[in-house]
Amino acid sequence: MLIMNNLVVFPMIIPLLVGVILAFFPNHIYTQRLLTLLSLIATFVVSILLLNLIQTEGIITLEFGDWQAPFGIVFVADSFATLLVLTTSLLSSIIILFAFQTIGKTRETLYFYAFVNFLIAGVNGSFLTGDLFNLFVTFEVMLLASYALITLNGKKVQLRESIKYVAINVVASSFFLIAIAYLYGTIGTLNMAHASERIAEVGQTPLLTVISLVFLLVFSLKSGLLLYQWLPGSYSVPPAAIAALFGALLTKVGIYALYRVFTLIFYHEPQITHTIIAVMAILTIIGGSIGAIAFRDIKQVITYNVVIAVGFILAALAIFTATSITGGIYYLLHDMIVKALLFLLAGTIIYLTKTSRVDAMSGLIRNYPTLGWFFFITVLSLTGIPPLSGFLGKVLVGQGALETSSYILLLVTFLSSMVVLYSLLRVFMGTFWGETIISEEEQIPLKPLTLLPSAILICLTFILGLAPESIAPFVTDASNVLMNPQIYIDAVLEND
Amino acid sequence: METLIIIVAGILVTVAVYLLLSKNVIRVILGTAVLTHAVHLLIMAMGGFKGDSVPIVSQKETSFVDALPQALILTSIVISFAVTAFFLVLAYQTYKYTKTDDLSEMRGVDHE
Amino acid sequence: MKINDLILRSVTKLIVFIILTLAIYLFFSGHNAPGGGFIGGLVLASAIVLLLLTYDIETFKYSIPFDFKIVAAIGSLIVLLTGMGAVLFGKPFLTQSFATINIPFIGLREISTVTFFELGVALAVVGVVITIILSISEDV
Numbered sequence: 235m236l237i238m239n240n241l242v243v244f245p246m247i248i249p250l251l252v253g254v255i256l257a258f259f260p261n262h263i264y265t266q267r268l269l270t271l272l273s274l275i276a277t278f279v280v281s282i283l284l285l286n287l288i289q290t291e292g293i294i295t296l297e298f299g300d301w302q303a304p305f306g307i308v309f310v311a312d313s314f315a316t317l318l319v320l321t322t323s324l325l326s327s328i329i330i331l332f333a334f335q336t337i338g339k340t341r342e343t344l345y346f347y348a349f350v351n352f353l354i355a356g357v358n359g360s361f362l363t364g365d366l367f368n369l370f371v372t373f374e375v376m377l378l379a380s381y382a383l384i385t386l387n388g389k390k391v392q393l394r395e396s397i398k399y400v401a402i403n404v405v406a407s408s409f410f411l412i413a414i415a416y417l418y419g420t421i422g423t424l425n426m427a428h429a430s431e432r433i434a435e436v437g438q439t440p441l442l443t444v445i446s447l448v449f450l451l452v453f454s455l456k457s458g459l460l461l462y463q464w465l466p467g468s469y470s471v472p473p474a475a476i477a478a479l480f481g482a483l484l485t486k487v488g489i490y491a492l493y494r495v496f497t498l499i500f501y502h503e504p505q506i507t508h509t510i511i512a513v514m515a516i517l518t519i520i521g522g523s524i525g526a527i528a529f530r531d532i533k534q535v536i537t538y539n540v541v542i543a544v545g546f547i548l549a550a551l552a553i554f555t556a557t558s559i560t561g562g563i564y565y566l567l568h569d570m571i572v573k574a575l576l577f578l579l580a581g582t583i584i585y586l587t588k589t590s591r592v593d594a595m596s597g598l599i600r601n602y603p604t605l606g607w608f609f610f611i612t613v614l615s616l617t618g619i620p621p622l623s624g625f626l627g628k629v630l631v632g633q634g635a636l637e638t639s640s641y642i643l644l645l646v647t648f649l650s651s652m653v654v655l656y657s658l659l660r661v662f663m664g665t666f667w668g669e670t671i672i673s674e675e676e677q678i679p680l681k682p683l684t685l686l687p688s689a690i691l692i693c694l695t696f697i698l699g700l701a702p703e704s705i706a707p708f709v710t711d712a713s714n715v716l717m718n719p720q721i722y723i724d725a726v727l728e729n730d
Numbered sequence: 731m732e733t734l735i736i737i738v739a740g741i742l743v744t745v746a747v748y749l750l751l752s753k754n755v756i757r758v759i760l761g762t763a764v765l766t767h768a769v770h771l772l773i774m775a776m777g778g779f780k781g782d783s784v785p786i787v788s789q790k791e792t793s794f795v796d797a798l799p800q801a802l803i804l805t806s807i808v809i810s811f812a813v814t815a816f817f818l819v820l821a822y823q824t825y826k827y828t829k830t831d832d833l834s835e836m837r838g839v840d841h842e
Numbered sequence: 843m844k845i846n847d848l849i850l851r852s853v854t855k856l857i858v859f860i861i862l863t864l865a866i867y868l869f870f871s872g873h874n875a876p877g878g879g880f881i882g883g884l885v886l887a888s889a890i891v892l893l894l895l896t897y898d899i900e901t902f903k904y905s906i907p908f909d910f911k912i913v914a915a916i917g918s919l920i921v922l923l924t925g926m927g928a929v930l931f932g933k934p935f936l937t938q939s940f941a942t943i944n945i946p947f948i949g950l951r952e953i954s955t956v957t958f959f960e961l962g963v964a965l966a967v968v969g970v971v972i973t974i975i976l977s978i979s980e981d982v
Contacts, residue, residue: 243935251922257915299936367802374809381816393824394836397755400817404762405750411769411806419776815974
């Protein structure tokens with residue numbers, strides 16, 4: 235009989251297996267496309283199954299090789315992780331549709347699809363693992379795939395920015411190991427649930443708080459919280475499909491790790507750790523806003539918008555009430571969808587105009603009306619205008635900020651919405667309004683198929699905005715587990 | 731023994747930081763490699779050197795050293811091996827395109 | 843450039859077989875003693891790298907005509923499939939099992955699924971190491 239728990243590892247194993255199989259025949263592009271799409275859709279179906287199982291059975295865990303929880307590696311699927319896995323596989327299958335049109339034959343034969351599969355395996359593994367060292371390993375799987383993707387068929391600028399991206403991530407990984415070493419030396423376990431239990435027993439001593447700050451440093455580097463200086467350069471050089479994967483998924487893994495570590499393990503000293511996160515989030519939002527306003531290059535503007543969103547989601551963690559965490563999860567899901575959408579649309583604009591300078595474009599709405607309207611809806615959604623998906627997250631985070639009287643956070647997060655609106659509307663007006671500069675003859679035809687992925691994402695942001703109750707039970711359960719670590723611990727260590 | 735290992739790890743970190751702060755790409759890569767090794771020593775020291783024998787199950791010995799840090803280090807060595815190899819190839823490719831291995835000449839210019 | 847490497851070539855012919863034997867010994871001793879797929883694979887790869895150093899790259903590609911990327915892929919595939927085998931039998935992912943069987947001329951030996959897992963690891967290590975070395979050395 236097949237046991238249900240094995241489902242937990244499938245979101246990581248399916249892409250891994252398909253990625254390895256794809257390495258055998260790099261030149262059969264259509265088979266590669268088909269298999270990649272199938273693997274991502276299969277992952278999506280598995281995550282839906284898992285999410286429904288979790289609602290009836292509680293958190294599902296899988297102990298690798300039958301080694302019991304604190305000793306062996308354990309994969310844990312709670313609602314939070316599974317929601318993110320679901321969004322990841324859904325988004326990646328949509329982005330891969332865009333890649334079919336735009337990525338180009340050279341990259342496709344250079345194992346592009348295999349690397350995408352490895353990237354998704356790493357991302358899903360990072361969400362599902364219940365062990366800190368295993369988190370390091372899955373992070374590295376994801377990062378190695380991302381190194382390969384960012385450099386793939388790259389020329390001068392792309393390679394130059396890749397060096398910085400790789401260097402910063404290698405150093406961050408070393409710090410991750412340092413944090414793991416200290417934690418192991420102090421409490422003698424790396425299983426997250428076990429670590430949480432032990433810290434709850436002995437209390438979060440100053441030493442443990444310092445270790446938690448090392449973890450904060452590591453995950454801030456990965457997610458771009460305050461230490462985002464590497465991000466705009468490296469996210470703006472790869473082609474649109476790869477940039478969309480990065481912008482939608484990679485920083486979110488760092489955010490997930492921060493949420494997990496600071497709600498499950500180091501939650502006893504919020505006046506130290508969460509205050510530091512709050513300060514970092516505020517500075518991130520301010521820095522991101524300055525960048526988003528200062529640049530007149532569409533790629534730079536949208537990468538700085540990624541930074542602002544990171545600050546916003548972590549402000550929700552810093553507020554640390556059930557309401558704000560729920561809002562943070564809503565906003566995280568929304569942001570993954572909309573950032574993918576934004577990168578795809580910006581990529582399409584750059585593909586059509588052959589430039590990323592806002593000043594060099596004008597009047598695109600006459601040539602490509604659908605694209606223009608899509609971009610406008612995206613801007614509204616990012617700002618959090620009511621019928622779209624960003625609204626609910628922002629309201630809940632704001633409500634959480636009011637509950638705890640964190641007025642500075644409230645002010646900064648809501649002013650950031652204005653900056654997002656201003657920076658993107660400026661791009662919208664610069665590119666779509668004004669005199670058209672492309673005559674009908676030299677207009678590059680925009681195939682409907684290229685816009686299909688963006689259309690699906692637009693539908694998703696509407697669905698998430700109009701019918702949030704469709705995912706409400708899952709999000710509530712997710713934030714419930716995050717706010718009550720004991721549920722997670724009991725599920726993993728089976729001490730009921 | 732732990733003290734000695736920690737001191738060695740500290741020296742390695744010093745070397746690594748010095749290399750990381752230089753402008754030459756190859757030195758930076760070597761710096762990251764040395765830094766990882768320093769961290770491996772740290773993990774070893776954090777595991778402690780308790781126990782008398784290697785962690786292989788047999789009837790004769792009863793006290794073993796903690797095997798987990800060694801498993802962690804082995805995994806990490808494999809990963810850092812792959813990353814360093816990739817990084818070196820990347821540096822070589824970048825050198826071919828940019829004709830420089832000086833990081834200060836690799837700063838992004840706004841519009842090129 | 844012609845260098846006088848008669849000694850290197852003569853020694854290599856002999857040494858490579860010793861290294862290969864050591865690799866296989868390490869691979870099989872990994873069951874209950876230090877050794878295993880990763881170390882065995884690295885030693886095996888070092889034998890191939892020695893061949894590569896001694897002879898030029900054309901001779902090497904002529905005499906060992908594998909695509910080492912495929913070797914690495916086969917290795918990873920074996921690793922994943924042995925892990926998935928446990929799933930088919932209703933056990934958690936990566937669960938191992940073993941049986942004692944009688945091999946002709948060798949006698950009773952313990953055969954474990956871990957051996958296949960380690961075989962995959964060894965192939966993956968050989969494939970990756972040689973691919974890296976070849977890709978660096980090819981265009982220098």
